[in-house]
Amino acid sequence: MPEIVPMPKLGFDMAEGKLVRKVKKEGEAVQKGDILAEIETDKATVEVESSVSGVVKGWLVEEGQPVPVGASMAVIGAPDEVVDLHVYRAGSGGAAPAVTSAPASASTAPSAPPVTQPSVTREAGTPSAAAPASPIARRIADEAGIDIHLVAGTGPGGRVTKKDVEAYLGATPAPALPRSPAPAPVVTAPEDQIVPLTRLRQIIARRMTESKQTVPQFYVTTEIDMAAAMDLRKQINALLPDERKASVNDLVVKAAALALRQFPNVNASFAGDKVIRKGRVNVGIAVAVEGGLLTVVVKDTDQKPVAQIAAEAKAMIARARAGKVQGADIEGSTFSVSNLGMYDAENFIAIINPPEAALLAIGAVREIPVVKDGALAPGLRLKVTCSADHRVTDGAEVAQFLQAVKKNLEEPLRLLVG
Amino acid sequence: MPVMTIREAVSQALWEEMERDPNVIIMGEEVGVWGGTYAVTKGFYDHFGAERVRDTPIAEGVIVGAAVGAAMNGLRPVAEIMTINFAFLALDQIVNHAAKIRSMFGGQFKCPLVVRTTSGGGKQLGATHSQTPDVIFAHFPGLKVVAPATPADAKGLLKASIRTDDPVLFIEHSTMYQERGEVPEDKDFVLPIGKSEVKRQGKDVTLVTYSKMLQITLKAVQQLAAEGIEAEVIDLRTLRPLDMEPVYESFKKTNRAVIVEEGWRSYGVGAEVAARLYEECFDYLDAPIQRVAQKEVPLPYSAELEKSAIPNPNEVVKAVKAVM
Numbered sequence: 001m002p003e004i005v006p007m008p009k010l011g012f013d014m015a016e017g018k019l020v021r022k023v024k025k026e027g028e029a030v031q032k033g034d035i036l037a038e039i040e041t042d043k044a045t046v047e048v049e050s051s052v053s054g055v056v057k058g059w060l061v062e063e064g065q066p067v068p069v070g071a072s073m074a075v076i077g078a079p080d081e082v083v084d085l086h087v088y089r090a091g092s093g094g095a096a097p098a099v100t101s102a103p104a105s106a107s108t109a110p111s112a113p114p115v116t117q118p119s120v121t122r123e124a125g126t127p128s129a130a131a132p133a134s135p136i137a138r139r140i141a142d143e144a145g146i147d148i149h150l151v152a153g154t155g156p157g158g159r160v161t162k163k164d165v166e167a168y169l170g171a172t173p174a175p176a177l178p179r180s181p182a183p184a185p186v187v188t189a190p191e192d193q194i195v196p197l198t199r200l201r202q203i204i205a206r207r208m209t210e211s212k213q214t215v216p217q218f219y220v221t222t223e224i225d226m227a228a229a230m231d232l233r234k235q236i237n238a239l240l241p242d243e244r245k246a247s248v249n250d251l252v253v254k255a256a257a258l259a260l261r262q263f264p265n266v267n268a269s270f271a272g273d274k275v276i277r278k279g280r281v282n283v284g285i286a287v288a289v290e291g292g293l294l295t296v297v298v299k300d301t302d303q304k305p306v307a308q309i310a311a312e313a314k315a316m317i318a319r320a321r322a323g324k325v326q327g328a329d330i331e332g333s334t335f336s337v338s339n340l341g342m343y344d345a346e347n348f349i350a351i352i353n354p355p356e357a358a359l360l361a362i363g364a365v366r367e368i369p370v371v372k373d374g375a376l377a378p379g380l381r382l383k384v385t386c387s388a389d390h391r392v393t394d395g396a397e398v399a400q401f402l403q404a405v406k407k408n409l410e411e412p413l414r415l416l417v418g
Numbered sequence: 419m420p421v422m423t424i425r426e427a428v429s430q431a432l433w434e435e436m437e438r439d440p441n442v443i444i445m446g447e448e449v450g451v452w453g454g455t456y457a458v459t460k461g462f463y464d465h466f467g468a469e470r471v472r473d474t475p476i477a478e479g480v481i482v483g484a485a486v487g488a489a490m491n492g493l494r495p496v497a498e499i500m501t502i503n504f505a506f507l508a509l510d511q512i513v514n515h516a517a518k519i520r521s522m523f524g525g526q527f528k529c530p531l532v533v534r535t536t537s538g539g540g541k542q543l544g545a546t547h548s549q550t551p552d553v554i555f556a557h558f559p560g561l562k563v564v565a566p567a568t569p570a571d572a573k574g575l576l577k578a579s580i581r582t583d584d585p586v587l588f589i590e591h592s593t594m595y596q597e598r599g600e601v602p603e604d605k606d607f608v609l610p611i612g613k614s615e616v617k618r619q620g621k622d623v624t625l626v627t628y629s630k631m632l633q634i635t636l637k638a639v640q641q642l643a644a645e646g647i648e649a650e651v652i653d654l655r656t657l658r659p660l661d662m663e664p665v666y667e668s669f670k671k672t673n674r675a676v677i678v679e680e681g682w683r684s685y686g687v688g689a690e691v692a693a694r695l696y697e698e699c700f701d702y703l704d705a706p707i708q709r710v711a712q713k714e715v716p717l718p719y720s721a722e723l724e725k726s727a728i729p730n731p732n733e734v735v736k737a738v739k740a741v742m
Contacts, residue, residue, distance in 0.1 A: 086708075087733070089740060134704040136673045155705065156740075162673055162704045 002077035003052045004088065007067040010041050010327050016068045017041045018199055024056045030076060037073065040199045044294060044325040052076055057083040062157050133160035140165045200292040211354045215270075216390040219349050222402040224409050226365045226380040232412040236306065246310040249285065249339045251415060252362050252384070254309055255408035257281050257301035258418040260335055263401040265393040266386075267334050269355040275392050284333030284353065285313055287320045294320045295353060297333040306415055337362055347383035357392040360405070361385045382409075419602055425595040427569035428534075429458050431576040432496065434605050436466055439494060442580055445472040446481055446498030446534075455500050456536065456595055478504050482511035482533060486585075489531040490519060494580060499535040502589060503547050505555070508533075516585035517560035531585040532576070536592040537565070538630050538680055539728055545716035548724070550681035552629075553690075555587045556657035562611055563657040565589040567632035569599040571655055574609030582611060591630040612659040616668065620648035623738050624668040626691050627678040628654040631710075631729060635678045638734035647738060657687065662694050669695055673704035674741040678734055683711035708737040 007017050017039040024030045024037070036050045054076040061067050077083050133141070133148045137160045141148040144165075151168045153160035197205065211217075229251055237245040260267040264277040281302040284295035296316035298309050316329045335357075338350045341364035350361040363383040370379030384405065388398045408414045422430070436442045444450075444459060444466075450473040453460035463471045474481045478499055485497035499505045505512060512533060519529045539548030556563040562584055566572040572590065579586035601607075617632065618639060627635045632653050639649045650668045654660065669675055675695055677688035688709030695707060713727040 084713075087736070134673075135700050136702050136704045139701045159705075 002057060002075045002081060002083045003054065004072045005036060005048070005050070005074040005076060006070050007039065007073055008048060009069045010046060014041050014069055014327075016066045018066050019061050019063055019073060020045060022059055022063060022074075023047075024050070026056055026058050028056050029079070030054060030056055038323075042199055042203050044200070044289075044320065044330070045323040047324060050076065055079045057081070058085040058088075060085070060089050065157075132157065134162065136162045137165045140169075144169055198291050200289075200294075204292050207354060208351050211351050215352055215354060217352055217387050218390050218395060218398075219385055219387050220395060220398045220402055221347060221383060221385040222399075222406055224382045224384065224406045225370075226382045226409060229409045229412040229415075230365065230380055232415075240307055240310075243314060244307040244311045246306050248341065248365055248382070249337070249362065250306055250310040250313060251409065251412070252339075252360070252382075252405070253283050253285065253298065253301060253313070253337055254306050254415045254418075255405045256335065256337060256360055257283050258408050258414065259401055259404035261302050262404055263397060265397055266358045266388065266401045268357045268392050270357060270389055270391045271355075278334040280332075280334060282332050282334045284336035284356075285317070286336060286338040286350075287317050289320055289323070294325060294330055295333055295336055296320055296325070296329045297331060299332060302418070335359065341365060341382075347385055349385050350387055352387050352389060358386055358388040358398065361387065419600040421598050422569055422601050423595060424569045424572050424590065424597050425456065425458055427573040427601050428576055428590060429460070430601070431573045431580075432459065433462070435577055435580045436462070436470065438605070439580075441492065442494045442496065443470045443472065443488070444496050444498065445474050445485060447474060447476055447500055449473060449498050454498065456592075459498075478507035479511055482508035482516065485531050485533070486511055486515045486519070486529060489516075489529045489585070490527045494530045494532075496532045496534055496580060499533055501547060501592065502535045502537040502551060503549050505533070505535055505587075512555065512585075512587065513558045513561065517558045520584065521560060528583045529585045530583045532579045532588050533586070534576075534588045534590065537589045538591045538593060539712075539717045539724060540593050542719060542721055542724060544719045548717040550679075550712065552589055552657055553681060553686055556660075559658075560585070561658065562586040563589065564611055564655065565591075565629045565657060566655055567591075567594070567629050567653055569597065570601045571609060571653075573601050574607050575611060575655065578608045578611050581608065586611070589629065594630055594633075597633075612656045612661050614652050614654045614656070614661040614664045616650060616664055617653045618649070618651040620650035620672070622648045622672055622674070623650070623741060624665065624672045624675040625649050625651045625678060625734070625738070626654065626665055626675060627651065628657070628687070629680065631678045631680050634729055634731055635734055638731035638738070641731060641735050642738055647742060649738060654687070660690070662691070662698070665691065665695065666698055669699050670702045673702050674707075676708045676710060676734065676737045676741060678710045678729060679712075680728060681712055682714055683709050684714065686711055705741040708741050710734050710737045
């Protein structure tokens with residue numbers, strides 16, 4: 001019996017994934033455990049392993065196509081098995097990717113160079129050929145005097161269907177100009193690159209816009225003397241194996257987690273007519289990955305020793321960068337940190353990661369002249385800026401929260417006993 | 419209107435036509451004393467007598483060959499071939515004689531012959547007794563091929579087949595004799611041969627089918643309607659001459675089609691209807707036309723395997739979703 005490979009569910013809220021790359025092509029032999037495909041979810045790109053051995057009889061969805069969880073992606077069968085893909089194709093797949101077409105103005109002359117299809121700048125898996133259009137779609141487009149290339153196709157394989165053209169016509173006023181051929185431009189400037197949004201980019205765009213538009217955010221900055229913390233870090237790292245060595249970030253995460261226990265409003269979410277103070281302290285750590293960022297989450301951060309925080313964070317960050325993040329890695333954060341210290345950023349302001357009420361932006365530990373006992377002296381200082389949701393908390397509270405963070409780092413033994 | 423089974427509707431059509439026209443006779447295996455394998459001619463022998471209801475040897479070539487001769491000489495025979503699988507034994511008489519006599523004799527002879535037979539699988543009768551080779555016969559010009567799906571169509575089309583001067587292969591489905599439906603009482607209720615009919619109106623997709631698959635298709639349509647897809651269903655009723663007008667009309671509205679047939683996909687009804695749609699309606703096409711048909715195997719004896727080889731409503735639903 002042929003085996004169907006469905007779109008796996010990789011997180012409790014995952015509704016669909018995008019097939020980014022067919023690692024095994026049609027007709028290729030596959031062993032159980034081999035990487036079959038790469039898929040992109042809202043949060044990460046992950047590899048899908050084959051659960052059976054056999055031969056890939058066929059792919060039911062195209063690269064670049066979003067596929068609902070559970071829908072069939074491929075059929076694997078015995079080498080000599082004859083499989084009628086039609087039967088499987090009929091029920092598979094979701095909507096094809098909406099090809100992002102350039103919203104060129106209606107007066108674009110049809111004889112001008114064809115609108116560059118977004119696939120030119122190949123994001124992994126986008127189809128390279130121009131999306132096909134059905135005859136009826138072409139005919140309606142012709143009669144309406146529009147260029148079929150301007151219409152995003154939602155049919156199988158991105159086919160432009162009648163529905164798409166009708167939707168386009170419904171949304172676009174009929175072009176004022178008849179399709180009189182205009183002279184072709186003589187000089188062509190380098191064309192704009194049109195880069196379709198990856199799933200991750202789409203999510204970031206949506207969530208950050210939502211945060212900035214709906215959350216009244218305010219910002220409090222403080223400077224922390226890191227001399228003692230850096231000294232302690234050196235001492236404990238001397239005792240720890242590489243995979244458990246603590247970074248500056250791990251120390252700040254621990255310091256923030258301990259402070260969050262004292263300030264439950266900062267470890268909270270706004271929920272319309274109420275505030276939810278989170279029972280657990282789970283600090284999320286923003287990780288730059290290709291094409292965006294992910295937040296990996298150290299669960300119960302306040303309860304864990306620094307070395308354990310370090311070990312967990314290291315493992316999750318490595319997975320995130322390798323595109324192999326697991327569902328549990330990126331779920332459940334109650335507060336987040338973002339660190340640009342490694343890029344020498346002195347201080348910056350970050351956008352809250354909804355529904356969290358606050359986020360700490362961490363700069364670089366810098367050696368600077370400081371005034372100590374009335375005299376200039378070299379000092380190690382760190383600036384952090386807390387962004388907070390004013391619906392949940394206020395400036396005074398956040399400033400006190402930062403004082404607690406500062407105290408935990410300036411008297412760093414607190415990090416070891418807290 | 420009275421409600422009756424397809425068995426009763428076929429029987430009534432035969433009875434009324436025999437009453438109306440003394441030239442109508444019946445011949446075949448067990449049609450007389452026994453009353454027919456499917457009990458369609460029960461009581462005919464006693465009422466019309468051995469002259470007009472003739473039991474024959476088990477020799478299909480003889481049955482159709484004798485019927486062709488009778489038809490050429492002025493009778494209107496209704497020859498019964500127990501199942502279409504046995505019609506292969508009379509293939510020469512059907513496609514080389516009956517189908518060609520009128521044109522080869524330049525109209526000097528006619529062949530007003532009806533060959534009644536049953537087609538279709540689903541009764542665990544094995545690979546040789548369960549086939550749906552309707553299209554083989556529809557391939558030949560000169561022969562009309564009728565395959566109704568409802569009691570009313572069965573009655574109206576059988577009466578038309580008996581009254582037409584051309585040979586007709588009249589295909590009943592072996593598992594549908596108990597299907598019920600309203601049937602007009604009018605003794606001259608005659609339906610035109612070669613007219614497809616819209617059995618259900620819809621705007622989203624055109625489903626083209628005939629015979630038993632009409633039932634399967636209508637079941638699928640209910641499921642689709644629950645999901646908001648309104649399918650138009652067209653019953654071809656006649657495979658030759660094939661009436662595509664309602665199909666074209668529907669397709670120009672829906673731009674999508676699925677053809678459902680019980681026979682094999684290769685060279686089948688679906689292939690023919692799809693090809694004509696591509697030829698005539700190319701500019702209206704919004705998605706590749708889908709075909710639902712029997713799996714390409716000799717039909718298995720095992721009940722489960724047989725069931726899985728014959729199209730079911732889920733396959734129709736899947737095919738419709740593939741074109742949406």
